[in-house]
Amino acid sequence: MKFLYHIAAAASLAMLSGCTNLDETLYDQVGSENYYNTKMDVIRATFRPFEHAFWSIGSRHVLNELTADQLITPTRDGWWYDGGKWERLHYHTWTVDDLGEAQTEWNGCYQGIMQCNLVIEDFSRFTPEKFGFTDIEFNNLKAQCRALRAWFYLRLLDAFRNVPLVTTYSDMPNEPQADPAVLFSFIENELKDCTRLLVRKDGLGTNASIQGQWTQAAAASLLVRLYLNAEVYTGSERYSDCAVVAQDILDGVYGDYRLADSWDAAFDWDNDRCDEVIFGFPASKGYTHWHYDGDTYAWTVPAKAAVFFNDTKSGVGHNTKYAASPSYDLNGELYDYELGMPVQNFRKYPGDVRMKFYRNLGNSRREGMFLFGYLEYVDPETGATKLLRAPEAPYDLYLRDAVGKFQGMAPDKWPSDKNSVLMNGDHNSGWHFVKYPFYSDDDPNQLESDYTEIRLPEIIYSLAECKMRNGDLTGAAKLLNSVRKRNYPQENHNNVLYSPEGNARFDEKEMLAEWGREFFAESRRRIDLVRFGKFNSGKWWDKNPDADNHTAIFPITRSILNSNPDLVQNPGYGR
Numbered sequence: 001m002k003f004l005y006h007i008a009a010a011a012s013l014a015m016l017s018g019c020t021n022l023d024e025t026l027y028d029q030v031g032s033e034n035y036y037n038t039k040m041d042v043i044r045a046t047f048r049p050f051e052h053a054f055w056s057i058g059s060r061h062v063l064n065e066l067t068a069d070q071l072i073t074p075t076r077d078g079w080w081y082d083g084g085k086w087e088r089l090h091y092h093t094w095t096v097d098d099l100g101e102a103q104t105e106w107n108g109c110y111q112g113i114m115q116c117n118l119v120i121e122d123f124s125r126f127t128p129e130k131f132g133f134t135d136i137e138f139n140n141l142k143a144q145c146r147a148l149r150a151w152f153y154l155r156l157l158d159a160f161r162n163v164p165l166v167t168t169y170s171d172m173p174n175e176p177q178a179d180p181a182v183l184f185s186f187i188e189n190e191l192k193d194c195t196r197l198l199v200r201k202d203g204l205g206t207n208a209s210i211q212g213q214w215t216q217a218a219a220a221s222l223l224v225r226l227y228l229n230a231e232v233y234t235g236s237e238r239y240s241d242c243a244v245v246a247q248d249i250l251d252g253v254y255g256d257y258r259l260a261d262s263w264d265a266a267f268d269w270d271n272d273r274c275d276e277v278i279f280g281f282p283a284s285k286g287y288t289h290w291h292y293d294g295d296t297y298a299w300t301v302p303a304k305a306a307v308f309f310n311d312t313k314s315g316v317g318h319n320t321k322y323a324a325s326p327s328y329d330l331n332g333e334l335y336d337y338e339l340g341m342p343v344q345n346f347r348k349y350p351g352d353v354r355m356k357f358y359r360n361l362g363n364s365r366r367e368g369m370f371l372f373g374y375l376e377y378v379d380p381e382t383g384a385t386k387l388l389r390a391p392e393a394p395y396d397l398y399l400r401d402a403v404g405k406f407q408g409m410a411p412d413k414w415p416s417d418k419n420s421v422l423m424n425g426d427h428n429s430g431w432h433f434v435k436y437p438f439y440s441d442d443d444p445n446q447l448e449s450d451y452t453e454i455r456l457p458e459i460i461y462s463l464a465e466c467k468m469r470n471g472d473l474t475g476a477a478k479l480l481n482s483v484r485k486r487n488y489p490q491e492n493h494n495n496v497l498y499s500p501e502g503n504a505r506f507d508e509k510e511m512l513a514e515w516g517r518e519f520f521a522e523s524r525r526r527i528d529l530v531r532f533g534k535f536n537s538g539k540w541w542d543k544n545p546d547a548d549n550h551t552a553i554f555p556i557t558r559s560i561l562n563s564n565p566d567l568v569q570n571p572g573y574g575r
Contacts, residue, residue: 036122039131045122046141049115049148050212054281054288054451056108058295060155061523062101063554065322067092068525069340069540070516072325074403074425077393079303080320081423090422090543092536092551096561096573102554105159109152110166116149117169143197147214150190151222157183157233158527161553162570176566181234187226194219201255204275211272211282211450217254218279220245221454224462232531232552239466246463249278249456257456263354263487266455267436269364269445278454285314285447291436292316292447300521301371301432302399303391308377309360310440314447318438322521323430324370325541328402330418338509339529340540342520343370343401343431345513349496349504351488354517358434364445369520371432372399373411390427403429403541421542435521457483457518468511474499477506480514508532548572 036042065071066089073086080086088094094102120142128138156163157180164175165183178186200216201207226233227242248254260266260276271277283289292298299321306312327344328334335341346355356368375388375397387396395408403420406413406428417424439446464479477498488496498506515528529535536546550572561567 036126036131039133042123042126042131042133042141045119046144047212049112049119049145050281051288052108052112052115053148053151054283054290056105056112057281057290057451057453057523058293059101059104059108060159061296062089063105063159064523064526065521066090067551068529068535069538069543070325070342070525071322071521072403072422072430072541073321074323074429075423076320076425076427076429077390079391079427084423087422092543092546094551094555096555096558096569099555099557102159103557103560105155105554106163106556106560109156112152113149113166114169116145116152117167119145120149121169139197140199143194143219144214146190147194147198147219147222150187150194150219153183153187154222154226157187158229159554160556160570161233162556162568164564164567174564174566177568181236184226184230184234188223191219191223191226195223195254201257204256204258205273206256207275207277208272211277211280214279215255217249217257218454220249220254221278221459224249224459228462228465229527229531232527239469243463243466243470246459246466249459250463259456259460259483259486261486264366264369264437266452267449268366269437269439269448271452272450276456277450277452278456278459280450280452280454282450283447289316289447289449289451291449291451294319294321297434297436297521301434301438302375302388302397302427304388305371305375305432305438307379308375308388309438310377310380310442311438311446313441314438316438316447320427320432323432324401326400326402326420326430328400330402330404330414330420332402332414335541337540339534339538340543342516345516346520348513349488349492351492351496353487360437360439360443364439364443366434366437366439369433369435371434372401374398393427398428399431400428401431433521461515461518465511465515468506468508473506476511477501480506480511483518484514 036045066073066086072090073080075081085098088098123142128135161180162177163183165178165186166175194214195216198214198216198219199210201210223245224242227238227245230236230238256275257278258275260274265271265274266276271280272282283291290296298316299319301318303319305318324342325340327341334344346352354369358366358368358371360366376385377388378384379386389396393407398406398411400406403425404415405417405424405426406415407426409415436449460479460483464476467479468476478501481497481501485493485497494502496502496504498504512528512532512534516525526535529538530552535552536549539545553570555570555573556567561569
């Protein structure tokens with residue numbers, strides 16, 4: 001893979017050396033061969049694994065969202081059956097032979113780990129003076145790959161639990177599995193050390209100079225993730241440790257961050273300047289933008305949506321892989337599931353600005369997150385207003401918060417076939433959504449959004465959950481309200497904010513529901529369900545509780561097992 005990463009660290013290192021030029025620099029086609037002749041060669045080598053890491057987010061997204069309760073991939077007029085793979089993810093019926101995304105996640109993470117190991121080993125042979133670095137600069141560079149390696153291992157711990165721990169390039173990942181507690185301790189110690197060595201974000205408005213590299217706050221945020229799920233990973237809870245680190249981040253111990261005024265600022269084209277973003281992968285049109293890819297956010301809209309967005313020249317093809325799980329049955333009656341039904345979950349509190357119909361407003365701005373109902377667009381050749389149509393079928397789309405075969409039915413009609421299941425949908429089935437904006441071809445900031453991996457609300461919500469689990473419902477509610485209030489008009493706050501600042505009731509169920517609203521489609525829903533004990537025991541649309549809990553982690557696929565005889569399959573999957 002060619003190196004098409006924005007090396008923002010170069011700007012950061014220049015800043016540490018007293019330079020005030022904070023512009024990002026783009027580097028194209030830097031090979032992965034081991035060469036170190038100049039200071040910039042060292043920087044390039046450091047960030048080569050980051051491009052791979054950015055690419056690797058797709059498999060994690062599929063595994064964490066399509067196995068959970070909020071996103072679905074229904075079969076549509078024969079589209080999206082694909083041998084039943086999406087059904088197996090939805091129903092938790094995958095096997096060691098058919099879960100390609102698990103193999104991609106395993107391979108992708110270990111490829112990244114070995115790239116990091118190579119750089120870490122190479123740097124162990126250097127002194128800072130050889131290339132003109134200060135000790136602080138060189139320690140920051142070495143810690144970059146250590147933090148990234150910890151990020152990969154945290155993903156492996158989350159997905160598979162029992163994986164080899166490999167810290168040298170020469171060993172390669174052909175070792176027996178480490179106990180989850182050993183892997184947990186390794187990740188913890190690495191991140192603690194990195195919070196000393198990484199650059200600190202000093203001052204608001206300085207994100208652009210450090211976007212794309214790990215900072216003290218970013219490493220500490222991974223500790224928050226690790227501690228929040230410690231009981232799931234090792235059987236021993238660490239909520240008190242999670243709360244301490246989260247509070248330190250909020251208190252500015254690791255750098256200066258603050259919430260944005262709007263929910264979408266962390267996803268928009270200028271999010272590299274957003275002080276809510278703690279870590280993001282830089283992206284740009286003409287360079288890599290893996291979050292605008294099929295396995296992430298390009299396929300969250302109708303197949304012919306390019307004419308609706310007027311982004312036909314962007315190079316990002318659209319398709320209908322992801323939709324919101326439905327709230328209504330095929331009689332138009334609201335389901336009563338505790339889980340899933342994300343659109344209804346948003347509807348629970350009136351005035352939510354995220355519920356607005358997605359529109360490009362011009363001047364590189366958008367509003368709303370969802371697509372629903374008829375989708376009108378202006379034909380650029382005739383100037384006529386048209387309705388978006390289904391692919392390969394003669395009907396206009398009318399997107400519904402339901403799954404069935406509606407075809408060209410009027411909005412107030414419902415099909416006679418009442419079987420609402422994953423394999424019985426059409427192109428009207430399920431609301432679509434736009435997390436990262438799809439600006440038009442004439443917008444200068446099309447595809448300029450960076451991918452936001454960690455943002456400040458995650459830390460706030462993690463601390464809130466820790467307080468809730470410790471019995472401090474009031475403290476938890478106030479933390480959540482500090483984020484939630486930006487999503488509703490001021491005049492609605494009395495009804496939508498949690499008590500005691502408003503009249504809404506807060507409890508454990510609402511904590512999980514609010515994780516789902518704030519982090520809708522952000523590649524984390526599965527682990528939140530696991531942590532709350534709902535992933536296997538819960539029931540949502542077209543999904544009954546599992547017979548046992550073995551699918552809380554994924555299998556080691558047969559080809560991976562065959563490549564390393566020392567590996568032992570995860571419980572419940574046989575060989």
